[in-house]
């Protein structure tokens with residue numbers, strides 16, 4: 001089965017292409033610029049900017065993938081807020097281009113969305129009210145609506161606070177910053193009043209693989225099973241990696257001047273994925289071990 005992934009150079013994109021290729025899928029990895037994953041079995045890389053309608057039309061016509069996983073995005077909430085026009089182009093218009101081209105070849109379309117489409121009072125189930133608190137969340141919700149009304153066979157997958165191994169050509173995540181800071185003996189302040197359900201990247205990839213195999217329809221949350229604050233995540237990481245947790249100071253969100261509003265209680269419920277996809281995520285502690293040891 002041919003699976004086209006957009007944003008293959010990003011954190012989830014790279015892990016996803018590796019997982020799918022190892023599972024024997026025929027992967028068409030696409031991203032802006034040159035390939036950062038390196039050579040993979042069963043995989044061809046094609047440079048595609050998803051904001052360029054003609055590039056999308058060309059690559060879909062050329063490869064005719066049975067499955068499209070639309071993962072590329074302007075994914076940093078602050079950047080989206082500061083560059084709203086560019087955010088709309090990358091997150092919304094690009095999705096419309098992909099849907100339009102996907103309809104011509106009748107692909108199964110999976111959209112990678114986010115917990116930021118919801119507001120406060122998490123963890124949220126798939127049918128919770130969509131009340132995005134910032135422009136990034138709004139743009140991802142607009143893209144979801146394009147997908148759900150497309151007429152294509154589709155699924156929406158929402159992860160939250162993704163973490164995992166940092167591969168060779170990849171920016172690190174929050175946890176890499178924590179590990180590097182503590183390893184260098186640096187004191188850090190970490191917020192302790194925001195709750196999340198961090199998603200281990202290989203769990204997401206396994207869940208997405210099952211979604212493809214079962215061609216499921218509708219919304220699915222692929223997150224972790226533990227509800228933690230970033231401070232609790234940092235302490236768990238320190239204890240697991242035998243680093244000095246006393247270097248971490250818990251602080252409130254008000255400590256940092258953030259241009260963008262973030263939910264205090266977010267996180268995603270995963271019961272539907274457990275039930276329908278046999279999704280079995282690791283604990284956060286185990287995820288840290290798998291990511292760093």
Ligand SMILES: NC(=O)c1ccc[n+]([C@@H]2O[C@H](COP(=O)([O-])OP(=O)(O)OC[C@H]3O[C@@H](n4cnc5c(N)ncnc54)[C@H](OP(=O)(O)O)[C@@H]3O)[C@@H](O)[C@H]2O)c1
Pocket residue numbers: 006007008009010011012013030031032033048049050051070071072073074075090094112113114115158159160161162163
């Ligand atoms: N990270 C999280 O905690 C998190 C949580 C919830 C949902 N998500 C969603 O998960 C997906 C992946 O997130 P991530 O953290 O892996 O993001 P990421 O590391 O920022 O990767 C996104 C990738 O998309 C590419 N991209 C952006 N605009 C593009 C364009 N116009 N054409 C082609 N490629 C483009 C980027 O290219 P460049 O490398 O050139 O910038 C980057 O490689 C996103 O849809 C995000 O909204 C992420």
